[in-house]
Amino acid sequence: MSKREDSNVQVHENDLQQQRLIMDRVREVSETRQEKPQAYVDTYGCQQNEADSEKLRGMLVEMGYDITYDENEADVAIVNTCAIRENAENRVLGNIGALTHTKKANPNQLVVFCGCLAAVPESVEKIEQSYKHVGLIFPPSKIWKFPELLLRALIEKKRIFESDSDEGMIAEGLPTHRDGTVKAWLTIMNGCNNFCSYCIVPYVRGRERSRSVDAILEEACSLVALGYKDITLLGQNVNSFAGGENDFANLLRQINEIEGDFLIRFMTSHPKDASRELFKAMSECEKVAHHIHLPFQAGNDRILKLMNRGYTQEEYLEKIAIAREFIPDIVITSDVIVGYPGETEEEFNDTLELVEKAQFEAMFTFLYSKRPGTAAAKLHDDVSREEKQVRFQKLVDLQNEISERKHEEYIGEVVRVLVDGEAKDAEYPLKARTNGGRLVHLTGEPSLVGNFVEAKISHCNNWSLFGDS
Ligand code: 5AD
Numbered sequence: 001m002s003k004r005e006d007s008n009v010q011v012h013e014n015d016l017q018q019q020r021l022i023m024d025r026v027r028e029v030s031e032t033r034q035e036k037p038q039a040y041v042d043t044y045g046c047q048q049n050e051a052d053s054e055k056l057r058g059m060l061v062e063m064g065y066d067i068t069y070d071e072n073e074a075d076v077a078i079v080n081t082c083a084i085r086e087n088a089e090n091r092v093l094g095n096i097g098a099l100t101h102t103k104k105a106n107p108n109q110l111v112v113f114c115g116c117l118a119a120v121p122e123s124v125e126k127i128e129q130s131y132k133h134v135g136l137i138f139p140p141s142k143i144w145k146f147p148e149l150l151l152r153a154l155i156e157k158k159r160i161f162e163s164d165s166d167e168g169m170i171a172e173g174l175p176t177h178r179d180g181t182v183k184a185w186l187t188i189m190n191g192c193n194n195f196c197s198y199c200i201v202p203y204v205r206g207r208e209r210s211r212s213v214d215a216i217l218e219e220a221c222s223l224v225a226l227g228y229k230d231i232t233l234l235g236q237n238v239n240s241f242a243g244g245e246n247d248f249a250n251l252l253r254q255i256n257e258i259e260g261d262f263l264i265r266f267m268t269s270h271p272k273d274a275s276r277e278l279f280k281a282m283s284e285c286e287k288v289a290h291h292i293h294l295p296f297q298a299g300n301d302r303i304l305k306l307m308n309r310g311y312t313q314e315e316y317l318e319k320i321a322i323a324r325e326f327i328p329d330i331v332i333t334s335d336v337i338v339g340y341p342g343e344t345e346e347e348f349n350d351t352l353e354l355v356e357k358a359q360f361e362a363m364f365t366f367l368y369s370k371r372p373g374t375a376a377a378k379l380h381d382d383v384s385r386e387e388k389q390v391r392f393q394k395l396v397d398l399q400n401e402i403s404e405r406k407h408e409e410y411i412g413e414v415v416r417v418l419v420d421g422e423a424k425d426a427e428y429p430l431k432a433r434t435n436g437g438r439l440v441h442l443t444g445e446p447s448l449v450g451n452f453v454e455a456k457i458s459h460c461n462n463w464s465l466f467g468d469s
């Protein structure tokens with residue numbers, strides 16, 4: 001058995017069955033209450049966390065809770081946290097702090113701290129010492145155990161700290177409470193093996209574990225049957241998906257075979273694993289959206305090497321040239337980090353050069369943030385905050401110019417879009433996405449939500465398009 005197959009350990013059916021029994025028990029108790037108990041789930045960070053929150057909500061609903069969006073009403077208030085950058089962490093801690101007031105008003109409220117920060121020992125310690133109103137902490141790998149942990153926290157009336165003692169496993173069949181009716185997340189794998197030097201994800205989400213192709217196909221079929229039109233396959237690095245004989249390109253081909261009018265999206269891709277075979281599959285599968293989010297992180301080869309990214313600027317640009325060769329209208333978006341420790345002005349100029357050459361539709365720019373435990377945290381962060389800010393602005397300005405130019409190409413065109421929600425805008429009351437994932441503010445009736453429509457694009461800005469249905 002290969003190492004990868006070896007690590008694809010499923011949570012044992014008996015353990016899951018035990019959680020289901022606990023959910024039944026909690027529900028029976030909930031049903032004896034005069035008013036249904038309320039649960040609030042606040043989510044930070046990436047789509048993976050959104051997907052995890054949907055599972056927490058699913059389990060809460062199974063346990064007889066109603067979902068509330070008001071933390072003041074909540075019997076259980078969950079903060080599903082993100083550890084990716086320090087400012088995300090500070091925001092989380094600020095909001096956890098604010099829950100002291102709701103807890104004071106309702107001393108029976110259970111405040112829960114979970115997600116990626118709950119797998120960072122320094123953060124857990126901070127919560128333990130200084131945020132005494134938090135009653136339950138568990139890391140992402142223990143989501144499947146939430147019913148048991150919740151029950152213990154409710155009956156033992158003491159603080160419960162579940163630590164990250166084992167490698168996370170795959171838990172199938174957890175109930176899911178999805179927010180919308182048009183777009184759905186579908187997790188295909190957990191964890192990450194790449195150890196990019198700046199990134200905390202491998203430490204908080206463990207090694208890569210892929211779900212089985214059968215389980216993914218079953219979930220995809222049920223989503224299509226429920227009417228979802230936009231399905232995003234999620235993983236930290238979907239291109240290293242390993243479902244037995246199947247790689248990611250194969251998986252796309254199989255999901256594409258499911259009957260129905262729907263779109264398949266995926267994120268995130270690592271350039272080193274985005275293969276010719278992937279782009280070929282994308283071009284041959286009519287349901288796979290013409291979009292790839294392909295973070296490049298830096299344009300300079302020395303910095304890329306320090307980051308442990310596994311490619312050079314030239315190799316990255318070659319990859320996107322191949323993508324455009326197979327799929328001429330592909331939308332390419334990316335992430336970049338400015339101010340990696342030791343990055344010089346000239347090295348930063350290589351990043352500007354890459355952005356100029358790549359011509360992304362959109363790009364997310366991040367200031368380097370030191371994360372405890374990562375390899376880069378040992379390096380002296382010698383780029384000043386001011387310098388980082390100057391570089392950040394240069395990149396944002398350049399990308400805005402490119403995005404606007406790219407968006408202008410849509411003006412006057414009629415494009416097929418999926419209307420995925422309503423907006424609070426009298427002139428453009430609908431939100432839609434192009435096949436390539438660009439946001440379109442749209443005129444039209446609310447009844448169009450959930451439908452593919454032809455939109456005539458009238459104008460744009462650097463972030464979105466405006467059109468008439
Ligand atoms: N500092 C700044 N940005 C980071 N990212 C990941 N780790 C860090 C860090 N330590 C960015 C990367 C990644 C995106 C999700 O967050 O660009 O692609």
Ligand code: SF4
Pocket residue numbers: 044045046047048049081082083084115116201204205
């Ligand atoms: Fe998502 Fe990464 Fe934040 Fe975890 S640390 S929630 S994986 S963005």
